[in-house]
Amino acid sequence: MNKKVSLKDIAKRAQVSIATVSYVLTKGENSGIGYEVSEKVKKIAAELNYRPNQIAQSLRSGKSYIIGLIVADISNPFFANIARIIEDEAKKHNYTVVFGSSDENATKSSDLINLLVNRQVDGFIIAPTEGSQEQIINLKKQNIPFVLIDRHFPEIESNYVTINNYKAAFDVTNRLLDTGNSDIGLIAYSSDLHHMKERIRGYSEALEAKGIKVDNNRIKKVAFSNLIEDVYIKVRELLSAPKPVTAIFFTTNTLAIHGLKTIDKLNLKVPNDISVVVFDAAEAFDFYYCPITHIKQPLLKIGKQAIDILVNQINTPEKKYSKLNLKAILVEKDSCK
Amino acid sequence: MNKKVSLKDIAKRAQVSIATVSYVLTKGENSGIGYEVSEKVKKIAAELNYRPNQIAQSLRSGKSYIIGLIVADISNPFFANIARIIEDEAKKHNYTVVFGSSDENATKSSDLINLLVNRQVDGFIIAPTEGSQEQIINLKKQNIPFVLIDRHFPEIESNYVTINNYKAAFDVTNRLLDTGNSDIGLIAYSSDLHHMKERIRGYSEALEAKGIKVDNNRIKKVAFSNLIEDVYIKVRELLSAPKPVTAIFFTTNTLAIHGLKTIDKLNLKVPNDISVVVFDAAEAFDFYYCPITHIKQPLLKIGKQAIDILVNQINTPEKKYSKLNLKAILVEKDSCK
DNA sequence: ATATTTTACTTAAACGTTTAAGTAGTGAGT
DNA sequence: ACTCACTACTTAAACGTTTAAGTAAAATAT
The missing domain is CATH 3.40.50.2300 (Response regulator)
Incomplete structure (x- = not known):
């Protein structure tokens, strides 16, 4: 069995401390570590094909860089497309998207949210299903940032991006x-x-x-x-x-x-x-x-805005909610007469 | 800011050690902890709405319970459907699926694989794109379990589930x-x-x-x-x-x-x-x-088998590969004459 | 020559779990 | 009465990072 390469392994080979390796690899130029040692460490890291363990990073930093996306029905191309857009947008901000489909079922939605909360997602984008009000309220209570899309509950104050x-x-x-x-x-x-x-x-x-x-x-x-x-x-x-x-x-x-x-x-x-x-x-x-x-x-706009609002809220938690009501357009074809 | 509830918080309230809380909460009946303390701990955990931090669990156990799924083109309903099936099957085995679409682009595929390797996924299911041979070989070298679906490289020994x-x-x-x-x-x-x-x-x-x-x-x-x-x-x-x-x-x-x-x-x-x-x-x-x-x-069968093989390999790493060539069926309609 | 700053590192703690190993205290067996 | 074995806990280490704080040596200042 190939164990994974950790800072420790590099440190041992380079005969320096783990901290030194970390400094070299995470702070660029001004790591405070000398040129020769830096080069040596970098070389060994490359040789061993070192990959930082994001789980450890997450534990340490308290941030998972994961966004949970819960759509109502992934077999619907509307949601499939929006999922894709959100994934792309999230990547631009260095977030990975984990998603699930609630299939318009509040229980399934609850299970998914719990699963993802346990996984320490940094925030959610949710197309909430009927009867999921409590789940949303719970997220608020737990101070987990989220943005609702496609639908929202007018009785619950929250971020949302919908159309008119x-x-x-x-x-x-x-x-x-x-x-x-x-x-x-x-x-x-x-x-x-x-x-x-x-x-x-x-x-x-x-x-x-x-x-x-x-x-x-x-x-x-x-x-x-x-x-x-x-x-x-x-x-x-x-x-x-x-x-x-x-x-x-x-x-x-x-x-x-x-x-x-x-x-x-x-x-x-x-x-x-x-x-x-x-x-x-x-x-x-x-x-x-x-x-x-x-x-x-405007799918692209919905996705972009949802991510922007969410990432913003993750980074600078505020009490102010963003409520967007975008314009949809009527595409006139031949089916009316 | 609401900090998240940890074992420590429960331990403090219950005036017991962190370990005790862990034993109560993870081992069921025979935790070795007495009835009264157990009940007290459970009650406090419920009150505080404790959720185990899976990141910490993953770090400790070395298992993320995440499977990376890389499809060739998520906008294709074939892959969309298979993604859904795999997600459902994975959940049965207690795995979460994180996925991305390579859009038939080897670079994107490589980026995705790296991203997910850093996230310590336990294994992959991949519909490999043209030119991704090296990425596959690398996974083998790193001893990361994976199963190819839809396509495979005959020159590379690996698990795969395809049709004939x-x-x-x-x-x-x-x-x-x-x-x-x-x-x-x-x-x-x-x-x-x-x-x-x-x-x-x-x-x-x-x-x-x-x-x-x-x-x-x-x-x-x-x-x-x-x-x-x-x-x-x-x-x-x-x-x-x-x-x-x-x-x-x-x-x-x-x-x-x-x-x-x-x-x-x-x-x-x-x-x-x-x-x-x-x-x-x-x-x-x-x-x-x-x-x-x-x-x-046979989408369902492909998804089920892929997950089965993968989960199996994750749990009991062996050198033997599973190579499945399933039968597809011809659905005769009216478009031939 | 001595005090002070700077450089180049190391130590150690922390994130939240799990679990092997240790420690009292109790009860039973002889 | 003394050992032995339980029971019910606690201590401590570990997973892989990051980073504040510490240290020793070298460079600079006076």
Whole structure:
């Protein structure tokens, strides 16, 4: 068995103390160690292929240089992309990202947070799931820095980077209205999460602004745990009601993917038989015969800002929270008519 | 600032030694510590919300319980899925997965490996990129356990879990031949990686087995770094040659996605104008008008086996390597005619 | 020539665990 | 009564770093 090379090994070979080796290797020019000894140490370190043990460094410094990222659903390309961006941004600040997917499940989220707290992560970036309020409050109590993304809890003061969901939903609903649709259904997750409510509020107020009464039967909610079937059922309900809708607003890309499959199964054509708008895109849409009008979130900005805020807070803990509401843009394609 | 709770804090409150606290908290029933003291310590630990510092545990034990996963391209759903499976499997063995994407770039791969070696990961699961042989050899030299997945280097003895790429490619090519295609093109990455060569060999030998001479002009290679354009060019070349092909075998899903887009642009219809088979699926294919015949890899099995082999090697370091060549299956759909 | 500063190192403590080894004190066995 | 074996703890060392504090020798100043 090859034991790993430590400062001790170098020290022994160079016949100096461990501290000397450490000084040579960590302080550059002005280590306070003489030229000859320095060179000797460096040479031996290179020969032995010395790698500092970051675990020991972390223990000593109290900093792990690890950021915990908890996304709601890693199979969703939205989160997959954001994870990637955050990883890249974190690396620029010399942080490694460890992440997990809560799958919209508060228990799993709690397990992940605990796991990572034990691993002494320096901070978190979290897309919190429903029912995870306490976990967030606990982080605050423990003084562990974190930034929420995509969603946040308005009742809990914290850093967050989200988009203006209300505004985006309002805009996209307006787009449907402008193209002549007044019977608009909405498919959402059955969730108390604020961003979901905001999307629904945007939809509702856009209708009301045009003097259209909101029909709660047209706001359909599906369970994350039973997505595929639920979407199928709800989309059918919208389309087979006494007065069927002429347009559907899918509040997430995953909902849309299964919604479009349902529409295909029912032999309806977008946009002639039914108009469609979606919150977020998906690569799969590229192959859909009709380009889909959708909301595009500024992923790069979200990731960059989240990391910036977090790293800042890690380095200079303050009581002031950063609350960012970024603008999302409406990408107009051919799916509304 | 809330300092974190350590054994010391509990010990002080309970008026016992640190060791006593450790014994109570880590050895269950037979800690050798009396009932009353045990209860007292446990109670205080709970009150203070004590969390063992895994960094300290790692330093002491020499084990980090972290597995490094390096995939070739995390934006590819094949790797995204496998990452997820590996994460889940690892958790069952009490390991945390830290991962990065090399983006098929040997330098990035090297950086990632170094980063993770410094972090004292207990082992690696790697989908190695072209030119990363030395990194792999270095891991061997340092006695760091690892398992290669998806690809491996035949010239380097190591653990690996791959599929039988030759067989799969042979089968899928045969499928094209059986449906009446004798002019078959192939789109591959320009890569020396063994699995890619094996796929090409499968294709070639399937043709030869039917007495068809392999035409090297029909084996097109594209650069990973210039994927979209290259695919477009090469697919066009195949289709506008003096004797155009009637079928194309895409050796990865990403190649197929852009290949199908090209086919759409050229106003050709699958399978009437052109037959298509693909190595690996993609969610996007669900929206393609023609269900695509493809090779399906046993992702779950690959992930499970990789973790099993790795964990095994971590716990009982042996010189014997596990080399797994799993079977992939051909999923027959409607894209061949 | 002597005091003072500077240089070039070493010692030792600390981070939070785990665990082998040590130490009282108790109870049983003879 | 005295040994022996338990029980219930504590002490101390170790994992690999970093760094404040210490020390001895050399260089400079007076």
